[in-house]
Amino acid sequence: xxxxxxxxxxxxxxxxxxxxxxxxxxxxxxxxxxxxxxxxxxxxxxxxxxxxxxxxxxxxxxxxxxxxxxxxxxxxxxxxxxxxxxxxxxxxxxxxxxxxxxxxxxxxxxxxxxxxxxxxxxxxxxxxxxxxxxxxxxxxxxx
Amino acid sequence: xxxxxxxxxxxxxxxxxxxxxxxxxxxxxxxxxxxxxxxxxxxxxxxxxxxxxxxxxxxxxxxxxxxxxxxxxxxxxxxxxxxxxxxxxxxxxxxxxxxxxxxxxxxxxxxxxxxxxxxxxxxxxxxxxxxxxxxxxxxxxxx
DNA sequence: TTGAATTCCTACCATTTTAGTAGTATTATA
DNA sequence: TATAATACTACTAAAATGGTAGGAATTCAA
Numbered sequence: 001x002x003x004x005x006x007x008x009x010x011x012x013x014x015x016x017x018x019x020x021x022x023x024x025x026x027x028x029x030x031x032x033x034x035x036x037x038x039x040x041x042x043x044x045x046x047x048x049x050x051x052x053x054x055x056x057x058x059x060x061x062x063x064x065x066x067x068x069x070x071x072x073x074x075x076x077x078x079x080x081x082x083x084x085x086x087x088x089x090x091x092x093x094x095x096x097x098x099x100x101x102x103x104x105x106x107x108x109x110x111x112x113x114x115x116x117x118x119x120x121x122x123x124x125x126x127x128x129x130x131x132x133x134x135x136x137x138x139x140x141x142x143x
Numbered sequence: 144x145x146x147x148x149x150x151x152x153x154x155x156x157x158x159x160x161x162x163x164x165x166x167x168x169x170x171x172x173x174x175x176x177x178x179x180x181x182x183x184x185x186x187x188x189x190x191x192x193x194x195x196x197x198x199x200x201x202x203x204x205x206x207x208x209x210x211x212x213x214x215x216x217x218x219x220x221x222x223x224x225x226x227x228x229x230x231x232x233x234x235x236x237x238x239x240x241x242x243x244x245x246x247x248x249x250x251x252x253x254x255x256x257x258x259x260x261x262x263x264x265x266x267x268x269x270x271x272x273x274x275x276x277x278x279x280x281x282x283x284x285x286x
Numbered sequence: 287t288t289g290a291a292t293t294c295c296t297a298c299c300a301t302t303t304t305a306g307t308a309g310t311a312t313t314a315t316a
Numbered sequence: 317t318a319t320a321a322t323a324c325t326a327c328t329a330a331a332a333t334g335g336t337a338g339g340a341a342t343t344c345a346a
Contacts, residue, residue, distance in 0.1 A: 001223075001262075003144055003232045003255075005305065011251055027321065041306055043322075059322045060314025076254060080144075089146045108154055110279040111219060111269060112146075118265045119144075122258055136253040148334065170292065184335060186293075202293045203343025 003084065006045055009037055010083035011076065013046065014054070018071035018128040025056075025064030045083065052082035072129035077120060079128075087123070089115050146227065149188055152180055153226035154219065156189065157197070161214035161271040168199075168207030188226065195225035215272035220263060222271075230266070232258050 016031045028046065032039035046065070049055050054074060056066045067074065081087055090112045092100040103109060126136060159174045171189070175182035189208070192198055197217060199209045210217065224230055233255045235243040246252060273279060 001144065001146055001150075001227055001230050001232070002234060004303085007144070008233065008251070011254075015250060025321095029321080038306070040308075043324090044306080047323080057322070058314080059312075059320095061318095061320045062315065063313080063321045065322090084144055087144050089144070090151060091145060107158060107274050107277070108151070110277065111154075111274060114269075114279050115262065115265055118261045119258065122261045126254060126257075131250055131254060134250070134253065136257050147332090168292095172292080181335075183337075186295095187335080190294080200293070201343080202291095202341075204289095204291045205344065206292050206342080208293090 001089070003080065006048070007080050007084040009035075009042065009045055010049055011079055012037070013042060014049065014067070014074065014079050014128055015131060017055075017065060017067050018074075018132060021067055021071055025058045025062065025066055027064035030064075048083050049079070052078065054078065054082060067128075070129070071132065072127050074128050075124050076126045076128070076131070077123035080123060087116070087119055088112070089119075144232070146223065149191070150223050150227040152178075152185065152188055153192055154222055155180070156185060157192065157210070157217065157222050157271055158274060160198075160208060160210050161217075161275060164210055164214055168201045168205065168209055170207035173207075191226050192222070195221065197221065197225060210271075213272070214275065215270050217271050218267050219269045219271075219274075220266035223266060230259070230262055231255070232262075 012035050013031055016035055017026055020026050028039050028042045031037075032042055046055070050057055050065075054068055056068050058064060058066075077087070086094045088094050092103070092109075093112060093116065100106065100109075130136060155178050156174055159178055160169055163169050171182050171185045174180075175185055189198070193200055193208075197211055199211050201207060201209075220230070229237045231237050235246070235252075236255060236259065243249065243252075269279060
């Protein structure tokens with residue numbers, strides 16, 4: 001039930017790009033230096049975001065990346081799904097529904113669906129801009 | 144961001160025990176047969192629940208397990224935390240807070256805290272009895 | 287008091303996932 | 317054409333996941 005580094009690093013990359021939104025293309029070298037994450041690893045992660053059309057990429061000299069939309073138009077849900085794949089809490093919810101033969105009588109499925117709904121609603125309600133503006137609502141919940 | 148089989152199997156075990164609450168001790172052999180999960184694997188998983196005082200265990204002939212409380216007094220959150228360890232979405236939230244040196248200026252931490260709050264509130268609001276009664280609120284959310 | 291049923295404990299193992307590193311090809315621009 | 321950047325492919329070490337196996341300890345009933 002953890003977000004992997006792929007998801008966390010992806011979010012930090014996207015936030016870095018959001019904080020430089022409106023400027024020229026931002027290179028992974030710069031992001032790597034600012035975020036202190038190996039550039040080679042960022043190279044490996046960024047295709048997931050690129051495929052989801054969250055970015056505009058430019059190769060070659062002076063190349064790099066830009067957000068394809070304004071930071072206020074990109075939700076955290078989109079980013080994490082792109083980076084991590086499905087955020088469904090159980091894999092039997094992925095792809096087509098009811099792929100599990102027990103789905104109809106499964107007493108736990110409604111629980112997982114309800115949990116997913118909460119996760120979706122929350123993460124889809126927060127944008128990159130919200131995080132930059134520190135607008136996130138949260139409590140002191142830990143452990 | 145997936146619940147592992149340890150968490151899912153634990154929940155199914157607890158539900159099985161809940162459905163036989165008030166009866167004698169229930170053996171893993173019976174649970175294994177009903178739930179179609181290897182008894183040997185259940186043996187390995189159940190100590191996590193036992194340590195959290197969710198169960199009463201009895202060894203030997205006619206032994207087995209019982210819930211230590213009524214099904215309406217055991218929340219899904221308790222079960223999953225016992226089985227999976229912390230449900231915090233990022234490991235930097237585990238154990239003592241602010242263990243990460245960047246915690247104070249971390250722009251993403253409030254997001255993870257907010258997400259955890261939602262997960263906690265939801266899973267702590269559902270009991271074993273709720274699942275048995277099919278009282279879970281959920282939507283049609285799936286990828 | 288012996289045998290069967292059961293939990294409890296420890297060790298082992300194969301597979302998959304995670305978190306990278308490395309090298310090289312490709313592309314764009316100055 | 318040199319250079320700076322992405323893009324792609326392959327490799328790898330370590331950890332987590334999802335088990336299996338064997339036997340010790342315990343309890344009860346015949």
